[in-house]
Structure formats: C-alpha cells, structure tokens
Amino acid sequence: xxxxxxxxxxxxxxxxxxxxxxxxxxxxxxxxxxxxxxxxxxxxxxxxxxxxxxxxxxxxxxxxxxxxxxxxxxxxxxxxxxxxxxxxxxxxxxxxxxxxxxxxxxxxxxxxxxxxxxxxxxxxxxxxxxxxxxxxxxxxxxxxxxxxxxxxxxxxxxxxxxxxxxxxxxxxxxxxxxxxxxxxxxxxxxxxxxxxxxxxxxxxxxxxxxxxxxxxxxxxxxxxxxxxxxxxxxxxxxxxxxxxxxxxxxxxxxxxxxxxxxxxxxxxxxxxxxxxxxxxxxxxxxxxxxxxxxxxxxxxxxxxxxxxxxxxxxxxxxxxxxxxxxxxxxxxxxxxxxxxxxxxxxxxxxxxxxxxxxxxxxxxxxxxxxxxxxxxxxxxxxxxxxxxxxxxxxxxxxxxxxxxxxxxxxxxxxxxxxxxxxxxxxxx
Numbered sequence: 001x002x003x004x005x006x007x008x009x010x011x012x013x014x015x016x017x018x019x020x021x022x023x024x025x026x027x028x029x030x031x032x033x034x035x036x037x038x039x040x041x042x043x044x045x046x047x048x049x050x051x052x053x054x055x056x057x058x059x060x061x062x063x064x065x066x067x068x069x070x071x072x073x074x075x076x077x078x079x080x081x082x083x084x085x086x087x088x089x090x091x092x093x094x095x096x097x098x099x100x101x102x103x104x105x106x107x108x109x110x111x112x113x114x115x116x117x118x119x120x121x122x123x124x125x126x127x128x129x130x131x132x133x134x135x136x137x138x139x140x141x142x143x144x145x146x147x148x149x150x151x152x153x154x155x156x157x158x159x160x161x162x163x164x165x166x167x168x169x170x171x172x173x174x175x176x177x178x179x180x181x182x183x184x185x186x187x188x189x190x191x192x193x194x195x196x197x198x199x200x201x202x203x204x205x206x207x208x209x210x211x212x213x214x215x216x217x218x219x220x221x222x223x224x225x226x227x228x229x230x231x232x233x234x235x236x237x238x239x240x241x242x243x244x245x246x247x248x249x250x251x252x253x254x255x256x257x258x259x260x261x262x263x264x265x266x267x268x269x270x271x272x273x274x275x276x277x278x279x280x281x282x283x284x285x286x287x288x289x290x291x292x293x294x295x296x297x298x299x300x301x302x303x304x305x306x307x308x309x310x311x312x313x314x315x316x317x318x319x320x321x322x323x324x325x326x327x328x329x330x331x332x333x334x335x336x337x338x339x340x341x342x343x344x345x346x347x348x349x350x351x352x353x354x355x356x357x358x359x360x361x362x363x364x365x366x367x368x369x370x371x372x373x374x375x376x377x378x379x380x381x382x383x384x385x386x387x388x389x390x391x392x393x394x395x396x397x398x399x400x401x402x403x404x405x406x407x408x409x410x411x412x413x414x415x416x417x418x419x420x421x422x423x424x425x426x427x428x
Contacts, residue, residue: 003082008286009343010088012060012067020081026279027076028060028067035059039259040076041282043131059085059283071341073098073289075124076281087286088343089372089397096407097372097397102284105292106134107214127282128264129202133215135260136195139253140218144225145246147189154179187225190240191258196226197234198261238265290341291327294370297419302328302337316361326358335366337422344371344392355390365389368422372397393421 002019006012017024027035036042059076060067069085076083089097102108108130139145154170158178167179199219202208212219223229241262246255295304305314305325316322328337336358340351355367365388373394395418398410 001080001082003084005084005086006069007086007088007090008069008071008073010069011063012069014062014065014067017067020078020083022078023076023081023083023279024060024067026078028062029058032057032059032072032283032285035279035283038279040279041128041131041256041260041263043282043284044288057285071286072283073286074281074283075127076279076283078279083281085283089374089399091399094401094404096401096404098284099404100408100411101286101289101293104296105289106130124282125264125267128260129205130211131282132198132202132260132264133211135253135257136215136218136222139251139257140215140221142251142253144187144221145189145191145251145254146187147191148183148186150181150183151186152179152181188228190237190244191246191254192222192226193229193233193237194241194258194261194265195222196229197237198264199223200229200231201265234265238262287339287341290372291339294328294337294339297415298328298337298422301423302330304328314361316357324358324361326362329362330364333362333364335368335422336362336364337368337370340369340371342371344369344373344394352390356388359388359390367391368393370395370422374399391421393418 004017004020006017014024026038032042057070057072059072060069073085073087075085086095087098087101089095152166154166154177156176156178158180162178162180170179171177199212199222202212205211241258246252246258295302298304304327313323313325316324326336327339330336336355338351338355338358351369355369359365359367367390369390369392371392371394374397396414398407398414401407401410
C-alpha cells in the first residue's frame with residue numbers, strides 16, 4: 001500500500017505523486033461537483049447549497065509540471081493507493097489545525113485524533129460516523145422517506161396477487177389461508193431499514209449514544225416507523241440498498257445518507273478505496289470550515305447571513321436585484337468581515353472589490369479580510385482621504401505544540417487577540 005501526504009493551497013511536483021497514479025488520474029482537473037457524483041463524499045454534503053464551496057473548484061489542477069491544490073482537505077483511496085490532503089499548517093505528522101476546525105465548526109469530538117499516523121483507516125471511519133447525525137438531520141427535513149414496497153402475506157384477507165408456489169408450500173392442506181403479495185406505499189422500507197441498522201450499529205460504539213443525542217428526535221422517528229427491523233437482516237438490507245440507489249432529485253439528501261450508511265455498515269474503516277476499482281474518500285472544503293469556525297468566534301457581535309440553509313440574503317438594489325451574502329455584518333453596522341481561507345498573498349483584486357462592494361451597500365467604512373496565518377499580522381489599507389479602511393487580519397495558528405492539548409490552549413489565546421482586533425473599530 002502506498003500513502004502520500006500533500007497540503008492545501010500548495011504546489012506539488014508531478015513526479016512526487018507517481019506512487020498514486022490512479023488517484024491523480026481520477027481527480028486531476030475534476031471539480032468537486034464531478035467527484036461528488038462519482039461517490040466521493042464532499043462536505044458540506046449539498047455543494048449546490050453551500051455558500052463558499054465553488055462547484056468548479058478542483059482538488060488537483062495541472063499547472064505545467066506541477067499540480068496545484070486548493071482549499072480542499074481530506075482523504076482519498078483507490079485500490080492500494082491513499083492520498084491525505086492536510087492543512088498547510090500541519091507540522092511533521094500532526095495536523096492539529098484541521099482537527100481543531102472539525103471540532104469547532106462541526107462539533108466533532110476530540111477522539112478523532114487526526115494528528116498521528118497510527119491506524120489512519122480507523123480515524124477515517126470515525127469521520128463517517130461523526131458525519132452521520134448531520135446527514136440524518138438534513139435528510140429528515142424532507143420528512144420520513146416513503147416508497148412502494150412489496151409485502152408478502154398469508155391470511156384469509158386476500159388483497160393482492162396470489163403467489164401460487166408459496167401458497168402450495170405453506171397451505172397444503174388448505175386451511176382457509178391464501179399466500180399473496182401486495183404492493184404498498186410504506187414508511188417501513190429498505191432505506192429506512194438501512195438507516196435503522198446504522199443507528200443500531202453506532203449505538204454499540206463507546207461514544208455512540210453521545211453522538212446520536214444530537215439527533216434524538218430524528219432517531220426516534222426512524223425507530224417508530226421501522227417495525228420490521230431485525231438485526232440479522234442487515235446483509236439483505238445492504239444488498240437491497242446497493243441495488244436501489246435513491247435517484248429522485250427531491251430526495252438527494254436521502255441519497256447522500258444512503259451512501260454514507262452503506263459505507264458505515266460495510267465497515268470501510270479497513271479499506272477506504274482499498275481493493276476498490278473506483279475513487280473513494282471524503283473531502284472537506286477548507287473555506288467553509290474556516291467560515292463556520294469564525295462564526296463560533298463572532299456570532300455574538302456579527303450577523304452571519306447565509307448558513308448551510310442559504311438564508312439571510314441581501315441585495316445591492318431595490319426589488320431584489322443583485323443578491324449578495326456577506327460573510328459577517330456587525331450588528332451595529334460598524335464593519336463588514338469576509339472570511340478568506342486561502343493564503344493571504346493570494347488575495348486578488350476581486351477580493352477587494354467584493355469587500356468594498358459590501359461596505360458601500362451597508363454604508364460601512366471598515367472592512368476586514370479574515371484569514372488563518374502563521375502570525376497575527378494586520379495590514380491596514382487606507383483610502384486616500386482616510387475615510388475608508390480595509391484590514392487584512394490573520395489569526396495566528398500555533399506552529400509549535402508538544403501535543404493537541406497545548407495546541408488548543410495556544411489557539412484560545414490567539415482567538416482572544418484576534419477577536420479583540422476585529423471588534424476594536426480601526427477608524428476610532
């Protein structure tokens with residue numbers, strides 16, 4: 001087995017990736033949208049609704065004799081090849097920053113332990129388990145999935161098509177019962193049974209009940225409708241769901257959940273992509289993670305117009321013309337903030353045009369470009385008359401920590417300094 005590691009927002013020589021040629025061929029110059037359709041999990045799970053994720057964003061883009069990575073982090077596998085895309089702040093074998101973002105933005109428990117190489121497959125499997133509550137909640141917003149199923153009966157209340165072979169086998173001599181099949185529209189179907197099996201599987205994990213507590217209502221609803229659940233039916237339920245993927249566009253959240261449940265119940269912790277003839281894995285949009293993490297720091301003082309649900313749009317003009325979604329708007333309208341996960345030196349003119357447009361729209365004279373950096377640097381760009389300022393402010397990501405606990409402590413200190421700068425109003 002060959003495993004290689006690369007970092008986000010970096011350049012990698014093509015020669016350095018020769019050992020994972022099948023992975024690179026499968027993902028090079030492909031967008032996240034394409035990879036999601038091919039079975040790779042992309043988080044946020046609904047990329048068409050996610051605000052910062054760009055459908056055209058590529059994991060690996062060919063640039064002459066190099067590959068360029070983007071804001072994406074995660075894990076990919078193809079056969080015996082594995083690729084780990086770390087955050088650019090990882091040091092040695094530790095990627096504490098990626099782990100910290102997952103914990104803060106997605107409320108993942110710190111038992112994930114992404115910081116060591118030991119049993120990487122097992123930690124990847126835990127990622128799928130920890131994603132389950134979010135996928136379940138997203139799917140259940142559409143209501144309990146209902147579809148037609150074929151049920152078999154053997155009684156004296158004939159309501160369907162007689163199954164002659166089964167009738168002869170069960171009712172000889174005839175005692176008044178008839179074996180028949182009936183097609184019914186039911187909540188207790190192959191998909192809801194798959195979800196129930198996944199719930200029961202997670203419950204048996206040491207951290208299972210704590211994890212499922214987040215979706216207690218949804219879990220109870222699933223249990224209520226799956227009256228035919230039997231532990232020994234798991235293999236049959238898995239096979240049925242593999243043969244019957246959800247295809248209706250309205251239920252695309254259930255399609256994502258179905259894929260996730262199949263991965264979990266097959267216990268793919270032993271082989272994410274291993275032995276498979278297709279690309280598999282999970283990818284996280286760093287820009288989305290960074291923005292959701294910033295929201296945990298700023299939500300008391302700032303409005304966060306668009307979350308995963310896509311709510312809170314604003315407009316440049318009257319009559320709903322020119323829809324915009326500023327990242328953060330101060331409640332007192334003193335400033336506007338725009339989250340930027342990419343390297344600060346990669347800020348382009350359009351980034352400044354965007355923040356200035358937001359400032360003009362909300363009559364604000366202070367704007368911030370907030371990014372993760374290796375130092376708490378602040379660069380203030382002034383307009384000629386000093387009435388408008390754009391501040392590029394970095395949150396200092398710790399570079400030296402003996403363990404994850406120390407990294408957390410250093411991050412808390414960096415966050416205090418960072419938020420103090422954001423709230424101090426640079427024009428006063």
